[in-house]
Amino acid sequence: MPVQERRLILANIDRDGYTPDIDCYLRNGGYADLKKALTLDGPAIVAEVKTSQLRGRGGAGFSCGMKWGFIDPKKNTKPVYLICNADESEPGTFKDRQIIYKDPHQLLEGMIIACYANNVHLAYIYIRGEFVLGAQILEKAIAEAKTEGFLGKAINGTGYDLEIYVHRGAGAYICGEETGLIESLEGKRAYPRIKPPYFPAVLGLYMCPTIVNNVETLCNIKHIVRMGGAEFAKIGKPNNTGTRLLCVSGDVEKPGYFEFEVGALTMGELINDVCGGIKGGRKLKAIIPGGSSAKVLRAGERYKIKSKKPDGTMEEKEIGLLDITLDFDTLAAAGSMAGSGGIIVMDETRDMVECLANINTFYAHESCGQCTPCREGSLWMKKVTDRLVAGEGLPGDPKLLKTVADNIAGRTICAFGEACAWPVQSFVAKFPEEFAKHAEGKVATAARKGTVAQEPSKAMEAA
Amino acid sequence: MSNPRAVDPATQLVEPEHAFPVSEAHGALVTFPTGFEAKCDELITHYPVSKRSASLPLLHLWQETFGHISPQGIEWIAAKLDLQPINILELVTFYPMFRQHPIGRIQIKVCRTLSCALAGSYKLCDHFRERCGTATSDAHGIASSPEGKYAVEFVECIASCGTAPVIMINDDFHEAVTLQRADELLGKYD
Amino acid sequence: MKNPFNHDHPPADTPLVNVQIDGVWTQMPKGLNAVEAARRVGKFIPHYCYHPKLAIVGNCRMCLIETGGPKMDASRAPVLDASGKPEINWVPRPAIGCATNLTEGMAIRTDSPLVQECRRGVMEFLLINHPLDCPICDQAGECKLQEYSVQYGNDHSRFVEEKVKKPKRVDIGERIVLDDERCIMCSRCIRFAKDTVHDDVLGFTERGSHTTLAVHPGQRFDNNYSLNTVDICPVGALTSKDFRFQMRVWFLKETKGICTNCATGCNTIIGSRESTLYRMTPRENEAVNSEWMCDQGRLGFHYIHDPKRLTQPIARHGPETTPLAWSEIIPQVAERLRQFVPEQIGIVASGRLTNEEAFLVAEIRRVLGGDSVLTDYVPRFGRADGILRSADLNPNTHGVTLMGLSNGGASLADLRRSIDAGQIRALVVLHEDLTAEAGWDGATLQKLDLLVTLGLLQNPTTDRADFILPGASFAEKRGSMINGAGRLQRLNRAIPSPGQAWDDWQILLRLKEALGGGNGLHTIEEVFKAMAAQVPAFAGLTLSRIGDLGIELEAAMPKETATE
């Protein structure tokens, strides 16, 4: 019996007859949770969110309640801002888009509650520029919510005021990084800030305390208020509570987005039962489990996973790739991460060097260029993998790739450094034979068109 | 502090005027459609703390209205927001969606990133380039057809990976685009 | 000079914290960054983007270090080692020193294997796209990339790809050329221009490895402080047109000087070789100019090598000019001056004189007749800019005033009238051109029976002079000046005077002796001592006690010419 989806966030999305307007939302019980929240006081809501153990859905999986807790309403004299991170740009991720396009009021309701809880009076939704229609949908939703009195002055008859504006990005991945996002929202190049001292909770937007949360995270707030934190925490597993939107793409029969209780299913169940198995009946080769920044997992690998048994004692199990349960802690224990929930599947026919070259091109293009290791290293790694793809590899290339990546990770201003280094480190480590073959110049893909990386002519052109 | 440029006139070091002249050299100057400035002013009200935050919105509006961001656009927006032109040029060259030159009327963006590449986006992009007769790419990686009708460009992941390969034509997403579907779409936008 | 940041000088009342630097416990001001903390104990953390006077952006990653804090036991008390000092819990991830602010119990390692590895990595990254320009680069010899690559880099390159191409020889301003391929994108120049001198014209265009420093098209980077960016650019990306290709820096002799182009008196380093001055750069003095100087001041030295420079003492008899030795000309000048009664003599002093020179001029005036000798100086005003430049373009107005040689310029008109009226018939002019700079017309000078000039350049005044005494420029002599804020500072000799030109104080001393006022002074130190004995403001001071950074004069300074 395949594991059933648990549709909390997606409850209405893709349901026949469900439309993104406020009438439909209200007909389906919308804004009742906001009304409930407005009867509570802010700190009480923050406490519920802490109890819920909700972890951020943007990529880092940081405790939402703890993040909110950094802003001490008693000590703080500056205004507090909240920004919804709707930049959704981690390759392989397409979940926030569903919410924005199909159920925008769910996001607004969660966001208004989050603002109320943290005494925020001005908030922004930073949406990636390509979501042109998405931005219009959100703007319409905001206008509707205003008309209905859920936004603006004296929300729902209380003394609470809140303005939310939609702010469009313009095609830069780094705007997803929260401090890059803040700089971008301030009208500057999206150069991530150094932390310390610029932690958003202390010196965020306009140097004021600022909460940045992902779209999915904010939607969860609404459900936490409805259920109560303790009840919410019963969904999923301890420290991995709630549901998770999973985005599956690549070589599976039925790619798509799904919602499951965190940790309720294994990678194997997801790929085989939910997504109909590997395309064309081929075999699985590798999976990137949390957006392209996550370290790749190779079919056939074994992982030692420690877990707590119900009686509280620890046990260690050795499992394979398809046995990994999809939650934050297990994926971390397997050496990768749950990240943004973007799962990219590659079958046995895929050339891992080409796949990495494709990823490296992404990071070389998207590095903001501010700090030395990432700016220079990301392009260097791209050039090396382009050469490997073109059949012009050199024997030292795999080691070179690894050491360049090692010199980036942990030494940059923002986590983009890890994001571009981890794929390289993991691909090279896990598919040494493929890299060795390319490094010997044995795999010249010159004649091939329509590959996943640049054709050699273009690769050279771009170098 | 006073402006450091206002130095003693008696000295040898001549200081040119600071303000950047909007001159004919920048090509034909655009005239604003009615409501353009009012729309700008409205956008600025979204940022009560800092006008500078309105930079991206004004750039979007300019590009939507005039097709690309001209030097006039950069200077006008800078002046509007009490900024220096370099502050705006820094943005125009940082954010890939902004362009400084006119491009084809029908703008095709093909996603290049892994999930779409696995689904054949390289072939798809080549197909579009062939069909549209676009020349080699400009500095922004955009290839326009000679008569200025099409512009084809590879872009990075546009968050629809589950329905790869994905493209955008102007502001519309099109998912799971086969070569055949590509031809249909070209016909539709013609 | 108000800097937006002073990371190297936290307020004096900052509390101290205990910190461990490379194993040694010491006390440092709380919040001081690790680069500065290390510097204070003689350790150097290499850095590119960090500058003590600029905002901290942490982009170069050269200053990565290891940090740690006290290890805590279960009861949250620090665990102590055998010597009773706290044991350290080291953070596995390196942190940038420039943004690591000291807290109680913090420990840093500035040279551990991990730190060395980080630096090697950053150096490799910085070099892969850097052009191989060193042999033709002006920065060679003072380039931090070159320097650190020897100290912290690898000995060979692993980069076989093509380098990123960027614009070279970009003319970004009146005085500066940019080479974008050499730029390491540290953004120092951008931050300086924007935050320190409020001229926001520099920025980065493009992205990633293609990031390019640029001035907005049609604009120029030529504010009056632009050349400071050449100093703070760690590489040879920004070069001074004035200095470009003139001289390899390692040939330059460095002398501590002060700028004499306005009353601020910015402290400088004079770069010279043999008898030529090649450049002036600012020398740090927090009480005056911090680490900066204005372009006008910096470039305002070329006149000392002008072809019009006077290099020979000359006496004129009608149309005849006769070059003379100093031993001949000085008695002749004295002899001629003695022929006039005090009321017939005038002196035009200069705000460009050193204190010692002004003192000797005052002595000469005393010998010639004291207050009866009508004397004033030539004021020179521009506009203060609120940054460094003073409205007073004379470097030593306070000095000449203190020596009683100034009436604020008010007596210049009287002087001129008296000459026109034939009352004053002999005039001594020091370092001034009365026609161009004081606006006199030649006819007035023609009326004089005797005109003695001491100065540097040939001009309409010297053309008329009966005696032309060639003096020394600010770079050729020793002495002191008082800046607009009342700070006493020293000049030093960087280069010899050309030809027969001679130190002004020597000339004036000899003239004074020849006039019968000898009192056994032989060295500039003795002149200063004599001056200090007479002028209360200098009581207890000697030339050497002034030091390289000058000293604030206690005595009340006349304030009407103060800066700003």
Ligand SMILES: Cc1cc2nc3c(=O)[nH]c(=O)nc-3n(C[C@H](O)[C@H](O)[C@H](O)COP(=O)(O)O)c2cc1C
């Ligand atoms: C390079 C990079 C890109 C990121 N992109 C996104 C993004 O597109 N969307 C997002 O929600 N978070 C993104 N993040 C994570 C954010 O920095 C931030 O952690 C998140 O928005 C916090 O929200 P959460 O706590 O609700 O997850 C990115 C982080 C990095 C380092």
Ligand code: SF4
């Ligand atoms: S790590 Fe990369 S993206 Fe992040 S600040 Fe540095 S250069 Fe920019």
Ligand code: SF4
């Ligand atoms: S020009 Fe020099 S100072 Fe400016 S960013 Fe480049 S390296 Fe730094």
Ligand code: SF4
């Ligand atoms: S401010 Fe005055 S003293 Fe300083 S460099 Fe400029 S001219 Fe010279």
Ligand code: FES
């Ligand atoms: S990879 Fe093409 S949309 Fe994500």
Ligand code: FES
């Ligand atoms: S000096 Fe610290 S990061 Fe550049």
